[in-house]
Amino acid sequence: MKTKSLFAILIAGGVLMTGCNNSEDAKQVDSTVSTEKTTNNETTNANLQKEIDAYKVFALDQLDQFTIETEKFVQAVKAGDLEKAKEIYPHARMYFERSEPIAESFGDLDPRIDARLADLEAEGQGEESWTGYHKIEYGLWEENTTKGYEAIADQLLADSKELRARVETVDVTPELMMTGAIDLLNEVSTSKITGEEEIYSHTDLYDFKANIEGAEKIFTILEEQISNKDPELVKNLSDKFKTVNDLLAKFETNDGNFVSYSQLTKEDTKQLAIAVNQLGEPLSQMGIILE
Amino acid sequence: MSKTNVDEKFLDKKITRRQMLKLTGVGVAGLAIGASGLGGVLSAFGEELFVDDDTTATNKVNFYGKHQSGIATAVQTNIYFAALNVLVNSKQELQELFKMWTPLAIRMMNGESISMEKQNDLIPPKDTGEAQGLDARNLSITFGVGLSLFEKQELGLASLKPAELKDLPHFPKDQLDEAYTGGDICIQACADDPQVAFHAVRNLVRAASGKVTIKWSQAGFNSFPVEKGKKQTPRNLFAFKDGTENPSGEKDMNEVVWVQPGESTSWMTSGTYLVVRRIQLHLETWDRTSLKEQEKTFGRHRESGAPLGKRNEFDGMEIERKDENGNYIVPENSHVFLAKQAKARIMRRSYSYSSGIIDSTGAYDAGLVFVSFQKDPEQFIKIQNALGRLDKLNEYITHRGSGVFACFPGVKKGSYIGEALFNTL
Ligand code: HEM
Numbered sequence: 001m002k003t004k005s006l007f008a009i010l011i012a013g014g015v016l017m018t019g020c021n022n023s024e025d026a027k028q029v030d031s032t033v034s035t036e037k038t039t040n041n042e043t044t045n046a047n048l049q050k051e052i053d054a055y056k057v058f059a060l061d062q063l064d065q066f067t068i069e070t071e072k073f074v075q076a077v078k079a080g081d082l083e084k085a086k087e088i089y090p091h092a093r094m095y096f097e098r099s100e101p102i103a104e105s106f107g108d109l110d111p112r113i114d115a116r117l118a119d120l121e122a123e124g125q126g127e128e129s130w131t132g133y134h135k136i137e138y139g140l141w142e143e144n145t146t147k148g149y150e151a152i153a154d155q156l157l158a159d160s161k162e163l164r165a166r167v168e169t170v171d172v173t174p175e176l177m178m179t180g181a182i183d184l185l186n187e188v189s190t191s192k193i194t195g196e197e198e199i200y201s202h203t204d205l206y207d208f209k210a211n212i213e214g215a216e217k218i219f220t221i222l223e224e225q226i227s228n229k230d231p232e233l234v235k236n237l238s239d240k241f242k243t244v245n246d247l248l249a250k251f252e253t254n255d256g257n258f259v260s261y262s263q264l265t266k267e268d269t270k271q272l273a274i275a276v277n278q279l280g281e282p283l284s285q286m287g288i289i290l291e
Numbered sequence: 292m293s294k295t296n297v298d299e300k301f302l303d304k305k306i307t308r309r310q311m312l313k314l315t316g317v318g319v320a321g322l323a324i325g326a327s328g329l330g331g332v333l334s335a336f337g338e339e340l341f342v343d344d345d346t347t348a349t350n351k352v353n354f355y356g357k358h359q360s361g362i363a364t365a366v367q368t369n370i371y372f373a374a375l376n377v378l379v380n381s382k383q384e385l386q387e388l389f390k391m392w393t394p395l396a397i398r399m400m401n402g403e404s405i406s407m408e409k410q411n412d413l414i415p416p417k418d419t420g421e422a423q424g425l426d427a428r429n430l431s432i433t434f435g436v437g438l439s440l441f442e443k444q445e446l447g448l449a450s451l452k453p454a455e456l457k458d459l460p461h462f463p464k465d466q467l468d469e470a471y472t473g474g475d476i477c478i479q480a481c482a483d484d485p486q487v488a489f490h491a492v493r494n495l496v497r498a499a500s501g502k503v504t505i506k507w508s509q510a511g512f513n514s515f516p517v518e519k520g521k522k523q524t525p526r527n528l529f530a531f532k533d534g535t536e537n538p539s540g541e542k543d544m545n546e547v548v549w550v551q552p553g554e555s556t557s558w559m560t561s562g563t564y565l566v567v568r569r570i571q572l573h574l575e576t577w578d579r580t581s582l583k584e585q586e587k588t589f590g591r592h593r594e595s596g597a598p599l600g601k602r603n604e605f606d607g608m609e610i611e612r613k614d615e616n617g618n619y620i621v622p623e624n625s626h627v628f629l630a631k632q633a634k635a636r637i638m639r640r641s642y643s644y645s646s647g648i649i650d651s652t653g654a655y656d657a658g659l660v661f662v663s664f665q666k667d668p669e670q671f672i673k674i675q676n677a678l679g680r681l682d683k684l685n686e687y688i689t690h691r692g693s694g695v696f697a698c699f700p701g702v703k704k705g706s707y708i709g710e711a712l713f714n715t716l
Contacts, residue, residue, distance in 0.1 A: 175413060240501060274504050278378070281500030287413030 048174045048289075054221045056172050059102045063164045066095035070160040077136060077146045077153040086140050090203035090258075093133060097210035098217070100187065101180025103163060105170050112159045116197070131155055134198075141200035174222075178286045181218040184211040185280045193273045195261040205258035208272075209248055215283065216241050225289040233285055240279040247275050341705065342394040345401040350483065351427045354397045356701040357561050361431030362640070362664050363544055366513060366525070366534065367481040370642040371488040372567060372660060373508040374437070374474025374694055378501065380445045386713045388502050389434070392495055393707040399491050402427035405498070419497065421490050428484040432491055433477075434708050435565050435696025440475040451715055453556040455564060455667045456697050462690065463680045471569045471692025474506045479565070479662065485510065507692065509569055511642025511660035524596060524604065528572050528643045528657055529687070531589050532596035535604055536627075538638045547636045550666045550700075558711035561700035563664045566637075566671045569644070569692025572658040577687045588683045590625030598627075626684040633677035635670040637663040658688070668695050 069092035076084040096103060096114065103110050111119065113132045120130055131152055139149045170176075191197045192208040219226075219237055227234045251259045251268075264272075344353045352360050379385050395405045402425065406417030441452035480491035489510065496505055513525040524532040538547040545551060550559045577585070586592055586599060596604035600612065600620045610628050612620045621628045645657040663671055678684070699709045 178413065236501065278501045278504075281497065284415050287411055290413045291411045 048225065051177070051221050051225065052172050052174065055177055055218065058217055058221070059099045059170075059172075060167060062095045062099040063102070063167050066092065066099070067157075067160050067164045069095060070157055074153040074157045078150050080146050082140060082144065082146055085136075085146060086201070089133070089137065089140065089201060090198075090206035091256075093203075094206055094210035094213075097187075097207045098214035100211070100214060101176060101183055101218075102167055102170055102172075104180075104183070105176075106163065106166060109159055109163050109166070113156065113163065116199070118196070132159070134200075137198065137200050174290060177218045177222065181215040181286065182280065182284055184215040185276055185283060187211050188276050189273065189280070193269055193276065195264075195269075198261065202261040203258070204261040205248065205251055209252075209258065212241070212244055212248070212276075215279075216245075219283070219286070222286060222289060226286060229288050229291070230285075233282060233288070236282045237279070240275070240282060244272070244275045244279055247272055342397045342401075343704065344397060345403070348401045349426045350429050351402065352400060352429050352431045354400045354432075354702065355704050358549060358701040359433050359562070359698055360400070361433035361479050361481050362548065362563060362638075362698070364429070364431045364481070366640055367429050367431070367483045367488075368513050368515065369482055369485040369488045370511040370660060370662070371480045371485075371492045371508065372511070372662070373478045373480075373492045373496065374506045374567075375476045375478065375496065375499075375503040376506045377440065377443070377446075377475045377503050379503075382446050382448065382713070384502065385440075385446060386709075388499055389709040389713075390707045391498065392434070393702065395495060395498055396432045396491075396708070399487075399494065400427055400430050400432065402430075405494050417498075419490065419494055422487050425484060425487055428482040428487040430480065430482040430487050430491055432495075433479040433481075433565070433698055435477040435479075435698040436709070436712070437474050437477065437694060437696050439473060443475070448712075451556065451558065451712060453559050453697055455555050455559075455669070456695065457668065459566070459668065459672060459675075459693060459695055462675050464685055465690050465693075467693050468691050471507045471509070472694065474694055474696070476503065477565065477567070477694060477696040479567075485512065509644055509646070509660050509692070511644040513642050527641070527659055528574060528645070529577055529585070529589075531585075531591060531593055532604060533641060533659075534639060535591075535596055536608070538636060544638070547670070548638050548664045548666060554666060556715075558715045559697060559700070560711075562711075563666060563698050564668045565694075565696045565698050566661075566663045566665070566668055567692070567694045567696075568659075568661040568690050570659045570661050571656065571689045571691050573687050573689070574655050574657055580687070587622050587625060588687070590621040590627035599625075622683070624681050624683045626678065626682055629677050629679075629682050630674055633674040635673040637665045637670050637674060639663045658691075664698070 069088060073085060073088040073092045076088060103113070111132075114134065115130065115132055116134045117127065117130055117138075120126070133156065135152050136146075136149050136156070139145055139147075188208055188211045192204045192211065195202065195204050197207050198204045219241065223234055226237075248258075251264070253259060344355055345351065346353075352364050354360060377385065377388070379388060398405050399422070402422075404418040404420075404423070408417060410416055438452070438456050438458060440446065441448045441456070478492055478495060480488045482488040482491070492508070496503060515525050516523040524534050527533040538544055548563050550562050552560050554560075555562075580588075582593065590599055590608075590610075591597060592599060592601075595602065597606055598608045598621060601607075608621065608627060608631060610619070610621050610631050614620055619628070623629075640662045642660045642662070643658070644660050645655065647656055648654065649656045665671055700711055702708055702710070
């Protein structure tokens with residue numbers, strides 16, 4: 001395929017305009033326009049400091065909550081309170097799922113907290129190295145017990161606290177935020193929508209919702225910047241987030257809980273999957289603010 | 292993307308001031324154009340570049356013309372057929388969609404990337420890229436609209452629905468699967484390369500994110516033996532030459548395929564109707580059928596493709612021929628005999644498909660992406676009804692998917708796909 005560069009054409013063309021009522025466009029045709037990629041991360045990062053800070057505050061807050069809720073969860077497990085543990089489980093995880101772009105920067109901690117058995121097996125590891133939420137999920141829903149999971153629970157709390165402490169050191173960049181938003185959607189598309197995240201508890205819709213909220217938060221923080229470049233994109237993204245959220249709301253029960261994934265029909269999951277994909281395309285355009 | 296990739300020829304296309312004003316639709320006084328090409332000027336006004344067929348491109352099928360490409364175009368080796376549902380809520384959005392698609396289709400049919408913009412490496416590339424380094428590979432892209440599009444209240448197209456555009460009746464033995472049926476819009480991409488055909492649909496759909504979803508799609512292939520430097524009729528998966536008897540030449544095409552003025556609703560003049568059927572061929576049962584039975588099924592010889600009792604593929608069928616016992620030589624229940632009986636003609640442009648194994652039976656999910664073009668779907672219906680329960684071929688096939696689409700006339704330079712429809716409003 002041949003690729004014609006629009007910018008190169010403009011330069012070679014050397015268009016000159018006088019008395020044109022569209023001076024914005026005229027300026028763009030200035031022959032000094034460079035054909036090089038113009039992304040300059042240093043300067044842009046500085047321009048986006050406000051947004052970076054806002055996201056840090058958000059992520060830290062989420063992980064604060066995550067630690068608090070995890071502590072409650074761990075207490076319930078250790079007290080042998082099966083029902084309570086089951087009740088806290090999906091809600092505690094939502095804080096983690098919302099801030100996953102940050103948690104993910106710790107290659108060791110993330111799996112210790114959130115690995116599914118299938119992930120470990122894919123890496124050639126066995127059940128013995130399995131820890132974290134999903135291991136306890138197995139106990140709670142498959143074995144219907146908390147017995148024998150006390151040590152895992154202690155470990156989980158320690159790991160959560162470590163995560164919270166280390167988050168302070170993460171170098172948040174606009175790039176991390178934008179890639180993070182896309183990664184959150186990818187998480188939804190590849191594991192939540194298929195029910196593969198919560199194979200025992202079937203609480204996938206909580207994770208789903210949290211991932212979307214995490215992505216939406218990033219969008220909201222960047223909204224003003226995006227609007228400066230492309231107001232249409234803001235509108236498009238708002239619409240697409242609304243579509244996904246409206247669809248999810250159909251499966252929400254009165255008190256902020258969601259129906260079991262196993263209750264979704266093929267048609268339901270397809271609708272959700274399509275809505276997420278339709279959101280993903282415009283979401284991937286947020287990078288225009290660094291142009 | 293860099294400066295060195297610039298197509299020099301494109302820059303050399305000087306245009307007159309009048310052309311420019313006409314194309315941009317801007318009549319501003321005091322506008323000076325330097326040595327500029329068209330692209331620069333238009334984009335300076337924020338207009339989409341006027342994209343033209345690149346007549347110097349290799350293996351190139353023209354986009355602009357009286358009729359859409361991919362109909363009279365010589366059959367390529369590959370098809371990627373997609374039926375889409377629209378998510379747009381207004382006529383105007385639908386019109387914008389086809390306008391947006393037009394330059395993309397032309398660029399891909401030129402063998403170019405769909406975007407000329409410089410790449411910001413923090414967003415995904417505009418073009419998905421898998422056709423990079425390949426030429427146009429005779430890519431043709433055919434657009435059509437289905438009945439369901441006209442039934443969408445919010446689009447307000449009901450009054451423009453051509454009377455000919457109807458759901459096909461249920462035919463005997465049909466076992467249609469909703470997952471391969473219908474669609475608001477169809478895109479038929481054909482090319483002499485599977486990846487180029489797929490790339491075309493993928494990029495059109497992606498560029499329309501939020502406006503369309505894919506309802507179903509089917510890839511297909513054809514292989515052409517070459518004899519004495521001449522391409523021969525391809526064989527379907529039952530090994531019979533498929534496509535022997537087809538309209539050819541302008542007169543035939545006008546009679547059979549192209550809607551003539553006054554024959555359908557006005558926006559369909561020079562357009563045509565596409566029927567697609569995803570037909571499973573039961574390879575397992577066919578392969579245990581004797582050669583004689585196979586030939587009696589179609590009414591042709593397998594090796595030569597000749598009518599039964601004749602020598603050459605293109606010898607006349609003469610279905611009324613009888614043997615010394617007074618029996619028809621071409622059996623009355625053979626596919627070709629019955630198809631001829633219908634006294635209707637269509638232009639077939641089919642491809643084979645093979646899509647893995649059917650879970651429930653372990654049989655090949657293989658068959659024919661049957662595509663036919665006709666000025667009225669009634670022509671297809673007549674033939675399919677004639678084949679009806681009688682066709683001996685029925686023992687070996689099952690129709691699983693179906694669609695009927697009104698394919699717009701061709702696009703005039705500077706215009707866009709489907710303009711005729713939107714201009715009728
Ligand atoms: C899987 C299904 C089908 C197979 C394998 C098949 C195969 C063939 C073959 C091998 C021929 C003879 C060669 C030729 O003229 O191209 C033929 C002819 C023809 N077929 Fe089919 N066909 C199929 C379905 C259909 C359908 C659904 C229709 C239309 C309703 C149709 C209409 C025709 C017509 C009009 C001819 C030409 C008859 C003539 O000689 O005038 N076929 N087909």
